[in-house]
Amino acid sequence: MLNISEQFKGKKPLITYISGGDPSLEMTEKIIYRLQDEGVDIIEIGIPFSDPLADGPVIQAASQRALENGTSLKKLIAKIKDIKANVKVPIVLMGYYNSVLNYGEHQFAKDISEAGISGVIIPDLPVDERAKLTEELKAKGVSQILLVTPNTSEKRLEEIAAKCSGFLYCVALLGTTGDAREPYPELEGYLNRVRRFSGDLPLGLGFGIDGPEKVKKIINYPDGIIIGSALIEAIQIGNTETEMLNNAGEFVREIKRAIKDYS
Amino acid sequence: MSRGYFNEFGGRFVPETLIPALDELEEVYLELKEDPDFKAQLKSLLADYSGRPTSLYYAEQLSSHYGGAKIYLKREDLNHTGAHKINNTLGQILLAVKMGKKRIIAETGAGQHGVATATVAARFNLDCQVYMGTEDIERQALNVYKMEMLGAEVIPVTSGTQTLKDATNEAIRDWVTNVEDTHYIIGSVVGPHPYPMMVRDFQRIIGDETREQIMKKEGRLPDYILACVGGGSNAMGIFYPFVEDKEVNLVGIEASGSGIESGKHAATLSAGRVGVLHGSKSYLLQDEDGQIIPAYSISAGLDYPGVGPEHSYLKTIERVEYQSATDMEAVNAFRLLSEKEGIIPALESSHALSYLEKLAPELDSTAIIVVNLSGRGDKDINNFKKIREAEADA
Numbered sequence: 001m002l003n004i005s006e007q008f009k010g011k012k013p014l015i016t017y018i019s020g021g022d023p024s025l026e027m028t029e030k031i032i033y034r035l036q037d038e039g040v041d042i043i044e045i046g047i048p049f050s051d052p053l054a055d056g057p058v059i060q061a062a063s064q065r066a067l068e069n070g071t072s073l074k075k076l077i078a079k080i081k082d083i084k085a086n087v088k089v090p091i092v093l094m095g096y097y098n099s100v101l102n103y104g105e106h107q108f109a110k111d112i113s114e115a116g117i118s119g120v121i122i123p124d125l126p127v128d129e130r131a132k133l134t135e136e137l138k139a140k141g142v143s144q145i146l147l148v149t150p151n152t153s154e155k156r157l158e159e160i161a162a163k164c165s166g167f168l169y170c171v172a173l174l175g176t177t178g179d180a181r182e183p184y185p186e187l188e189g190y191l192n193r194v195r196r197f198s199g200d201l202p203l204g205l206g207f208g209i210d211g212p213e214k215v216k217k218i219i220n221y222p223d224g225i226i227i228g229s230a231l232i233e234a235i236q237i238g239n240t241e242t243e244m245l246n247n248a249g250e251f252v253r254e255i256k257r258a259i260k261d262y263s
Numbered sequence: 264m265s266r267g268y269f270n271e272f273g274g275r276f277v278p279e280t281l282i283p284a285l286d287e288l289e290e291v292y293l294e295l296k297e298d299p300d301f302k303a304q305l306k307s308l309l310a311d312y313s314g315r316p317t318s319l320y321y322a323e324q325l326s327s328h329y330g331g332a333k334i335y336l337k338r339e340d341l342n343h344t345g346a347h348k349i350n351n352t353l354g355q356i357l358l359a360v361k362m363g364k365k366r367i368i369a370e371t372g373a374g375q376h377g378v379a380t381a382t383v384a385a386r387f388n389l390d391c392q393v394y395m396g397t398e399d400i401e402r403q404a405l406n407v408y409k410m411e412m413l414g415a416e417v418i419p420v421t422s423g424t425q426t427l428k429d430a431t432n433e434a435i436r437d438w439v440t441n442v443e444d445t446h447y448i449i450g451s452v453v454g455p456h457p458y459p460m461m462v463r464d465f466q467r468i469i470g471d472e473t474r475e476q477i478m479k480k481e482g483r484l485p486d487y488i489l490a491c492v493g494g495g496s497n498a499m500g501i502f503y504p505f506v507e508d509k510e511v512n513l514v515g516i517e518a519s520g521s522g523i524e525s526g527k528h529a530a531t532l533s534a535g536r537v538g539v540l541h542g543s544k545s546y547l548l549q550d551e552d553g554q555i556i557p558a559y560s561i562s563a564g565l566d567y568p569g570v571g572p573e574h575s576y577l578k579t580i581e582r583v584e585y586q587s588a589t590d591m592e593a594v595n596a597f598r599l600l601s602e603k604e605g606i607i608p609a610l611e612s613s614h615a616l617s618y619l620e621k622l623a624p625e626l627d628s629t630a631i632i633v634v635n636l637s638g639r640g641d642k643d644i645n646n647f648k649k650i651r652e653a654e655a656d657a
Binding site: 049050051052053054056057060067072073074096097098099101102103123124125126129130146147148149151152153156160171174175176179 | 268274275276277278279280282283422423428429432435436439440441442443536538539540541542544547549551552553554555
């Protein structure tokens with residue numbers, strides 16, 4: 001599997017999120033190829049879940065579309081395993097704990113490592129919760145990316161940073177994904193505070209980064225940025241597969257340009 | 264360190280944003296719980312504002328109808344706002360005030376918890392928004408008017424199944440976004456720690472009073488206590504003080520809708536598997552991929568695919584027996600209590616009442632059963648009218 005932290009060397013990586021199976025697993029494959037061709041550095045793929053309580057309306061709808069066409073975690077992992085040889089950037093799965101618990105934590109870690117998946121993000125599994133997942137992932141060499149938020153205490157920052165690998169996911173604001181309000185007003189102070197505990201872990205900033213203007217405002221502070229809802233919206237505007245893929249490409253080029261111009 | 268577990272059930276499976284709020288809530292709650300002023304204030308509100316203690320009524324007509332055990336009804340329907348829900352919202356609003364929160368949010372299914380929340384928010388002058396599925400808004404229109412009359416805003420939830428599960432998702436999303444100035448009053452013994460413990464503690468007054476009242480009337484504890492279980496707060500409230508009294512049989516009755524075999528039901532403990540929903544690990548209705556299966560029941564208050572984690576614990580240690588009742592069984596019990604005792608019960612509580620049909624005739628006249636009559640049925644009249652019309656057509 002590909003190394004996540006390598007992607008942070010010498011640049012500020014662009015990490016993009018798409019919902020697995022939206023609108024189909026075949027399309028997910030094509031979007032992955034297009035994203036990596038356009039220079040996306042890490043690709044997060046969402047595990048569709050019926051009750052995604054950390055997500056805003058865009059990702060809820062994407063998740064719903066994926067479920068309606070029959071996407072399951074099993075099929076998603078199988079798809080990623082199938083295309084392993086063609087994927088040139090690290091793949092990270094993002095989903096809710098019930099999906100993993102239901103799949104079986106041991107089996108999940110085994111199957112995703114065989115599929116070449118580099119990391120996992122579970123937003124409703126806090127660092128101190130009872131779960132076997134952390135050990136299982138470690139045994140397979142899969143990174144567990146944990147989240148911190150602007151209101152996370154210093155005591156928890158220390159604990160989270162110690163158990164996190166790959167990169168530390170810094171949530172930009174108090175809110176759900178796709179929340180396009182301005183990021184937390186004291187972003188610089190927030191990320192500086194996080195850095196006191198994060199050691200060598202790079203900081204990825206996400207939630208509500210919706211275009212080049214927002215990138216310009218925030219790019220100085222994190223080591224990389226994560227974009228999900230805005231990309232999904234751009235893709236959704238397309239009427240045909242080709243349009244969708246072109247929209248994804250154009251969106252990524254604009255963001256890459258903004259990262260380069262303003263950092 | 265993880266906390267808030269009942270053996271393997273419970274926990275705090277929530278986005279990191281909510282952890283500081285849950286820490287604060289737990290800390291303030293544990294402090295106030297022992298505070299004499301807080302206890303006195305809550306006690307006085309429960310007495311003078313809500314009308315506690317509620318009576319324990321010997322249902323003589325119903326008892327002789329079944330010709331078996333003596334049946335008592337714990338009259339939570341006589342509370343202000345018409346159900347046990349106010350016991351919890353009064354407790355939580357005092358916590359919200361203590362924490363300096365400016366705004367209250369809640370989820371509601373049948374609307375009883377929404378009304379109970381809107382009521383205390385009005386009394387303590389806090390802004391209040393209640394999330395409610397659009398399907399429930401239609402089924403429980405009367406409660407929507409009440410909430411609006413009380414100054415709360417009812418926010419229709421159109422995502423997913425448009426019922427309690429999705430209203431809860433939306434309330435959690437709101438809380439994640441407004442966590443600094445908002446307190447989320449969860450209406451049942453569900454959600455992340457400390458809610459299951461705290462809501463149980465606020466509801467245990469039902470069981471504490473029942474114990475005192477039955478000792479006074481009968482000089483002994485009852486043989487059976489029956490309560491309906493959706494999320495499970497009225498059941499935890501009446502069961503909890505009796506958990507150590509092994510001679511008291513505790514029976515929780517879930518809603519099996521059109522029948523468990525039909526797939527259209529809300530019998531989480533009877534037919535579900537362990538998983539994580541809305542912040543805690545407990546029994547759940549889920550498919551083989553771990554997707555939550557929409558629950559179904561005629562009663563909006565039981566129409567929930569999860570259940571409080573302490574119920575899952577009490578099930579696995581076999582301290583509480585969990586049974587289920589169908590829509591039709593509940594409707595029959597609804598009708599029977601109205602006709603025999605002149606008390607119109609909530610459809611939720613009617614599920615617990617319906618189990619009497621199986622239990623009461625099997626026991627002799629020295630046996631004592633207590634049923635938690637968790638709410639009154641005014642809100643269900645329209646629903647009942649529809650059923651009668653359907654029966655007439657059939």
